Amino acid sequence: MRFLLILALLLPSFSYAGVAKDIADDPVMEARMISLADKVRCLVCQSEPVSTSHSDWSNDVRNIMRDKMKAGASDQQILDMLVERFGKSVLYDPPVDKETMPLWSAPFILLLLGGVFLVFQMKKRNTQVAEASLSEQDEQRAAALLDEKPAAQKDTQA
Amino acid sequence: MTRFILPFVIFIILSVFLYKGLGRDTREVPSPLVGRAAPVFVLPLLHEPDKQFSPKQMLGKVWLLNVWASWCGACKDEHPILMELSHQNIVPIVGLDYKDKRADGEMTLARAGDPYNLVAADADGKVGFDYGVYGVPETYVIDKQGIIKYKLIGPVTPQNLRETILPLVAELQK
Numbered sequence: 001m002r003f004l005l006i007l008a009l010l011l012p013s014f015s016y017a018g019v020a021k022d023i024a025d026d027p028v029m030e031a032r033m034i035s036l037a038d039k040v041r042c043l044v045c046q047s048e049p050v051s052t053s054h055s056d057w058s059n060d061v062r063n064i065m066r067d068k069m070k071a072g073a074s075d076q077q078i079l080d081m082l083v084e085r086f087g088k089s090v091l092y093d094p095p096v097d098k099e100t101m102p103l104w105s106a107p108f109i110l111l112l113l114g115g116v117f118l119v120f121q122m123k124k125r126n127t128q129v130a131e132a133s134l135s136e137q138d139e140q141r142a143a144a145l146l147d148e149k150p151a152a153q154k155d156t157q158a
Numbered sequence: 159m160t161r162f163i164l165p166f167v168i169f170i171i172l173s174v175f176l177y178k179g180l181g182r183d184t185r186e187v188p189s190p191l192v193g194r195a196a197p198v199f200v201l202p203l204l205h206e207p208d209k210q211f212s213p214k215q216m217l218g219k220v221w222l223l224n225v226w227a228s229w230c231g232a233c234k235d236e237h238p239i240l241m242e243l244s245h246q247n248i249v250p251i252v253g254l255d256y257k258d259k260r261a262d263g264e265m266t267l268a269r270a271g272d273p274y275n276l277v278a279a280d281a282d283g284k285v286g287f288d289y290g291v292y293g294v295p296e297t298y299v300i301d302k303q304g305i306i307k308y309k310l311i312g313p314v315t316p317q318n319l320r321e322t323i324l325p326l327v328a329e330l331q332k
Contacts, residue, residue: 043292056257057292060283085290087190 189309197288204277211278223298228262236313240273253277
């Protein structure tokens with residue numbers, strides 16, 4: 001019994017929302033619609049694609065995708081139509097252009113800055129002065145001074 | 159000393175970015191419709207379904223298109239502000255009753271007051287979709303040539319009315 005319980009706990013819990021259900025009279029088109037809706041951000045929920053979102057808005061978008069597909073629109077035409085109304089941020093993979101350039105180039109710029117910083121740091125380390133080593137004579141002198149110290153302290157206390 | 163300055167400067171820059179990020183509403187996506195002609199539509203009026211409204215009728219006037227619905231909570235927040243604006247007679251307000259039942263829309267206005275010069279009923283939300291509506295309420299400022307000049311996502315507040323919408327309307331009415 002306990003074993004079964006532990007086994008049940010170890011099983012992955014299926015909290016994944018799953019693809020939102022809609023009545024589909026054409027499974028091929030439905031699959032095409034879902035794969036296209038995967039590329040579109042739900043603007044109401046933001047971190048979920050339209051394909052899995054249960055929001056009213058996503059539902060509308062899916063219905064409009066179906067209508068457009070029935071009317072013979074290509075995937076690109078449907079995406080263009082969405083961008084025209086909601087902007088490029090509706091796409092999970094926005095096109096590289098003037099407007100999205102800062103977004104796309106940011107990782108490379110940061111990498112470059114990090115690299116420059118690293119090179120500078122390493123150069124600095126190379127030019128650092130080697131630790132000064134003591135000659136035998138100096139060492140003896142230092143030892144002698146350290147030995148003297150307690151005596152000197154006594155003197156000052158007295 | 160200099161070795162502390164660089165990390166400090168980086169820290170300040172990061173802080174500024176993070177602080178700005180805190181104040182931003184990620185739901186507010188810049189609309190590509192601003193600067194473009196308001197999408198064409200023809201819809202029945204909410205109060206008189208046998209009559210129709212089309213944005214063409216507003217050519218030559220600066221007007222507000224306010225998207226609302228009886229089921230929308232934030233619309234109740236902006237409603238008194240729209241009421242006051244309508245009493246001032248500065249700018250015509252056209253309502254778009256988005257994805258709503260006619261009876262519900264009419265009842266809301268009968269109960270709370272009707273700030274609109276007229277209301278178009280967008281029962282299936284197709285027109286709202288063309289206007290890029292994804293969160294009601296939304297308000298558009300449209301100029302005399304029928305170009306969308308501004309889009310507000312979220313409720314009209316005394317602040318954004320005073321600081322953004324009314325100055326823009328005054329500018330466009332010149």
